[in-house]
Amino acid sequence: MAGEGGAYRLRCSLVGHGQDVRGLTRGLFPQGGFVSVSRDRTARLWAPDGLNRSFTEMHCMSGHSNFVSCVCIIPPSDLYPRGLIATGGNDHNICIFTVDNPAPLYILKGHKNTVCSLSSGKFGTLLSGSWDATAKVWLNDRCMMTLQGHTAAIWAVKILPEQGLMLTGSADKTIKLWKAGRCGRTFTGHEDCVRGLAILSEMEFLSCANDASVRRWQISGECLQVYYGHTNYIYSISVFPQCKDFVTTGEDRSLRIWKQGECVQTIRLPAQSVWCCCVLDNGDIVVGASDGIIRVFTESLERTASAEEIQAFENELSQASIDPKTGDLGDINADDLPGREHLKDPGTRDGQTRLIKDNGKIEAYQWSVSEGRWVKIGDVVGSSGATQQTSGKVLFEGKEYDYVFTVDVNESGPSYKLPYNITDDPWLTAYNFLQKNDLNPMFLDQVAKFIMDNTKGQTLSTSAQFSDPFTGAGRYVPGSSSGSSTVPAADPFTGAGRYVPGSASNAVAPVGGVDPYTGTGAYQSAAAKVENIYFPKKDAVTFDQANPMQILGKLKELNGSAAEEHKLTEDDLITLEKLLSATCNTSAETPTAQQLQTLWRAVNWPEDIVFPALDILRLSVRHPTVNENFCSEKDHVQLIILLLKFLNPKGKEANQLLALRALCNCFVSQAGQKLMMEQRDEIMTQAIEMKFGSNKNIHIALATLMLNYAVCLHKVNNIEGKAQCLSIISTVIEVVKDLEAIFRLLVALGTLISDDTNAVQLAKSLGVDSHIKKYASVSEPAKVKECCRFVLNLL
DSSP: OOTTSSOOEEEEEEOOOSSOEEEEEEOSSSTTOEEEEETTSEEEEEEEOTTSSSEEEEEEEEOOSSOEEEEEEEOOOSSOTTOEEEEEETTSOEEEEETTOSSOSEEEOOOSSOEEEEEEOGGGEEEEEETTSEEEEEETTEEEEEEEOOSSOEEEEEEOSSTTEEEEEETTSOEEEEETTEEEEEEOOOSSOEEEEEEOSSSEEEEEETTSEEEEEETTSOEEEEEEOOSSOEEEEEEOTTSSOEEEEETTSEEEEEETTEEEEEEEOSSSOOOEEEEOTTSOEEEEOTTSOEEEEESOTTTSOOHHHHHHHHHHHHTOEEOGGGSSSOOOOGGGOOOGGGGGSOOSSTTOEEEEEETTEEEEEEEETTTTEEEEEEEEOOOOSOOOOTTTOEEETTEEESEEEEEESSTTSOEEEEEEOTTSOHHHHHHHHHHHTTOOGGGHHHHHHHHHHHTTTOOOOTTOOOOOOTTOOOOOOTTOSOOOOOOOOSOSOOSTTOOOTTOOTTOOOOSSOOOTTSGGGOOOOOSSOOOOOSSSOOSOOOOOOOOHHHHHHHHHHHHHHSOTTTOOOHHHHHHHHHHHHHHTTSSOOOOOHHHHHHHHHHTTSOTTTOHHHHHHHHHHTTSHHHHHHHTSTTTHHHHHHHHHHTOOTTSOHHHHHHHHHHHHHGGGSHHHHHHHHHTHHHHHHHHGGGGGSOOHHHHHHHHHHHHHHHHHHHHHTOHHHHHHHHHHHHHHTTTOOOHHHHHHHHHHHHHHHTTOHHHHHHHHHTTHHHHHGGGGGOOSSHHHHHHHHHHHHHO
């Protein structure tokens, strides 16, 4: 259970921050302490004082050039046994601090807008969420991967206990589950922006949102329960140690404590926006709010504040002004309200509010079950003519503003909505407003004056919130969904004259040498001491085996039945035969421009007949002349567009296979390597969809593509590229069954993490070791077991 079973009461109030306290996290050092961050651009480390009643500020950390929005602790490591502190801010940066230095150890740059959420995982992994609609995975001082898929600001992130699983909650009202850097599931149900996430177990988590609800989810996607209690936005949620009870805070001026699915206590604060909370190891609750004060609440009688401190807190609460438009008190008709005698009747539940009218003034009271009395929580004030609602936060077109005015530019025209933040320039706002609504610039002075007149005396204060970019520029990334598991039937070239792409019969393998992983050149296990001959791999692996006569025979057969606009002439067929001969080294001729033009026409045939032409492309692109031509700056985009078109899960398996093999063979020359690295994001995103089929040859080709990328990435030591490749390998290796594909993925893994401690740590955080352990006991082929053990030794 949370705490010691009683009601929560004030432990202490901590003054230090100059503006809103926006983030809190319990600390690892000193024990029992916590870290706070604020709009005042600082982070502060707090430790329990000697009396164990209050806290002492150990030091103040500075490094951000704008508001600090979020904070988390990075667990201890050999290098930093006390752990590290990570803070994210409106300056788009993440600052990393040690616990004993007020200046950042280093700063992480990469986000394009406010960093508003952070979560840490094993091996030093850090996950950040931003208003730029992306989340980023960091390891030490490097961005290892970017998670893209949300269409608005990412307000909440969490790394789950199971390695490789991450959650993101967004202003697009959805939550996404990511595995090894790819979106595996989207949770829908919230009706407004998701603001907070909390982990219950490996299988369950909680979310809170602007729709004033808390939801409990299973990782499998099912929403198990919805909790209601708050009457306005819920900003944060935190779980008690060793149980499923939790606390929430929100825009209704309250901290709420939930046990066994019920709200058992409501604590009001003398501040409109209760931004954040965290639960300490002893069950005490730390809360940060828009008045810049940190308050700690406890169940423990020994840690409860003195009677004088509690009375001072209640006095402060009773003097607060409550705007009825927050939605917390419902519709109010002053004429119908009872007098003070109404407080003689006890309340029916903890947190119940009751309004009375006393000497013409409306007062709000809350029932405290633990104390058996009504506690005044403030005076209800009427509207100040204002457009400002919910502590200055008015939602308009998906963003929050301090004001949203209704402007009549002229008597006969329509009204327009004009959003405005008190941090904005009135003249620039007026100009943008006129531009957006296609209004005459002559109204500029009039609109600017209207803004200034209606915000007179308003300056940046502790209760004004920086605007939320709910409509951030998130972009859709193809293939981010789990994809279809259905793949069409086998290749349509069976029967007489049967032609199988890449078949080994009558094989010719003149370019690239013997494949060291298959055929007669395959590695054979020796009785001698096993040495690591597998990785790091130095050269690309290509698909060289072919039967030119069968390829040409099938090409001619399909050409005979092709539509007239696609049909090749006899001269064209002879040209392709010469090209195939030249690129398979059975002729000393160099491929000509005419031959390549004819091939390009053939590979643009309809999908049901194009496969033999794709096979010629697969073989031809190994030739330096063809590789330079097709992969050059002039034509490379067309080649990639063509090949990726065939990597469609619903397409023909033959085309999928040959397109993958052609991509692998592009790595044979420098021009092809450059092209493949430049187009890495698009190629990997599309290629990974091929994992869902059951065709082992496609899986081998996909594994080879990852291996060839690993070879290139090892040479240039591109850590972001390595992170992308590792995440895909981690995902694919769980799906494929063919041991040759597994072997090539293991070689790719070994190549990526060789001589690179950052890559090793990232592979660990993705849970790669747990994915591959089963292959350490494979008996045949021996190379799988041996290579797996070498990889595990590095991990």
